[in-house]
Amino acid sequence: MTAPQIVWFRRDLRLRDQAALCAAAENGAVIPVYILDDETPGNRKMGGASRWWLHNSLSALQRSLAKHNSRLILRRGESAAELARLVEETGAKTIHAIAHYEPWWREAEKKVAQDMDLALYDGNYLMPPGSLTTGSGDPYKIFTPFYRAMMRALPQQSPREEPSLTLPENWPKSDSLESWTLLPSAPDWAGGMRKSWEVGEDAAHAQLADFGDRVSDYENDRNLPSIDGSSRLSPHLHFGEITPAQIWSALEGHRGEGAETYRSEIAWRDFAQNIIFQFPHYPDGNYRDRYDDFPWRNPNRGHVIAEELEAWQMGKTGYPIVDAGMRQLWATGWMHNRVRMIAASFLIKHLLIDWRHGEEWFWDTLVDADYGSNATNWQWVSGTGVDSQMFPRIMAPLSQSEKFNAADYIREWVPELAALPDKDIHDPSGDKRPHDYPEKLIGHKEARERALDAYRQMKGE
Template identity: 75%
Template structure:
């Protein structure tokens, strides 16, 4: 019998369209492995919401492997040491893995090559990150030309079928998933997660099927938080329960601006990885030098500012659309895409709090918390990034709420306001302001003027 082949799963928790799994299955018996390595990721280990999703995704993957009479080996600790030890114990010829681009994973891949044969494959993006370049061979820093260049390379490769798996003579030791403690217990705050989400590869395929039937309306409906206009595929994509190539393939034959708009979102995901390849610590520091010394209001230096950050986190700002979004995030681990922009603009412009505080909160509370996408999106909204909107664009939450018909969305997540009619719920008049609903942290005009004043001061210092 040929030597066993280890498949190292990370954010690619699927059996279909998995190039590393297919290559390993073609060469010999497959030992599927997931290593929970919190130390290597440092302060970027999965947050609480991500750990909830990870538990259920690993559970689902294990069941899928069970159809092949296979099993998922679970190890905890340093991934390089664990994989090297496993390869030696089992006599595995090669460790196969889909390539990852977060700094800690790149370091681990490089280190692992010194201990065993490591074969890396592309499979989590439309095109391999770093492969879409300008005519001179340099990577793009602006989305629009990147979008055009990648679009010319589409469609992506055809998705791979789920391979048949042969089994090793003996199975190595595996941890018990329940003993990892990924799920919250005291307290168990995940009831809303369980109601909101089905997790795993089968759930991802079901969600894709549902979305394909309504993708034609995506261009318009995606902006309205009160309707089911988004795909809600983001956590499935982040955890690799489905690949972008599978999604692109499923949209073939569909026409209209909705299809193009959604494909643009898939390409933006590739763009975020393209930025990360150039700037590995992009989610940690403002790209634009001027904003590294910007007069952000620091929550670590005063209880008043810390209180405002906490009010934003808990959905107690006095702005109904913002509070609805932040409460949705806390309850379900997800937030509507339009509302994500509104709450991010409010934190960085109205409250003048450094975008990294928001990025970190999203990292801990989003089930789709992606290192590249989260950092890229926050830097785009805050005006600090390589490709960004202007800092002077301050979104008006009250107008955004009314423009995008968020009344029912607010009623769902801010029950204190549920009795108000559409005419009042976006911006409740003083006579109808509920006693149990908080006053505004700051009025829109005051927050906007303070942000623009800080920006002018920064520009003046920069120019001088």
């Protein structure tokens, strides 16, 4: 019997359109492996919300493999070391894996390849990060030309079918998923997530089918949090339960602004990976160096600022649309995209708190917390990024709330305001403001002036 083949799963928890799995299945018996590695990522190990999703996604993958009479081998520890042990235990010839582009995974892949036969495949993005270059041969730094180039170069390739699997003669030892204690228990704060999400590959495709019925309205509905016309595919994409190629293929027959806008957003995900491919530590510092001198209000240097950061985190800023978004995030591990921008802008420009504090909070609380996308979006809002809006463009959360008809969204997530009519709920004032709802941390006009003064100070004006 030929030597078994190891498939090293990470953020690619699926059986369909899984290039590494297909290649392994063609070459011998398949041993699927997932390693819970909290050592290799350093300070970038998965946050609490992501770990909840991971547990459920691995459970779904186990059920899918069981249909092939196969199993998922679970190990915990440093990836290269655990893979070396598995190779020794099983006599496996090759480790097959989907390529990942976070800096710690790139280093881990190099380490594995030094001592073992590692075969890497594309599959988590429409195109491999770094493969699109400008006329001068450099990777793109601006999204619009990147997207145009992608649309010209995008290969026409059908997603792969789920392969048949040959089983090994002997299985290596495996941890139990429950022993990893990925689910919260003391306290169990995941009730809202359980109500909000179905997890796994089958759930991802069901969500895609639902979105396909609504995609024609996406251009308008995506901005309306009370309707929530978003695809809600982001955590499924992040954990690789579905691929962008599968989504692209499913939307092939859809035309119109809604479908085109969504395609551009899938491409933005590729763009974010293209950025961290060029700048591996992009989430840790300003791309534009001059913002290193920006006079941020540091929560570590004053209890008032720390209290304001906590008020933002807990949805108690006194701005209903911001508070609704932050409470939705805490309860469900997800926030409507339009509200993400509003909440991020509020932290950065109303409170003048460094964007990295927000990025860190989202990393821990989002079920779709993605190293590239999270940082790219935060630096876009703050004006510090490689491709970003200008800092002086300051969102007005109260008018944004009214413009995008967020009244019912606020009622759902800020129950103190649920009884208010639409005309008052976006900015309740005077006796319209319930006694149990906090006052604004700062007025909009005052915050805007303070932010512009700080910007001018940075520029030396």
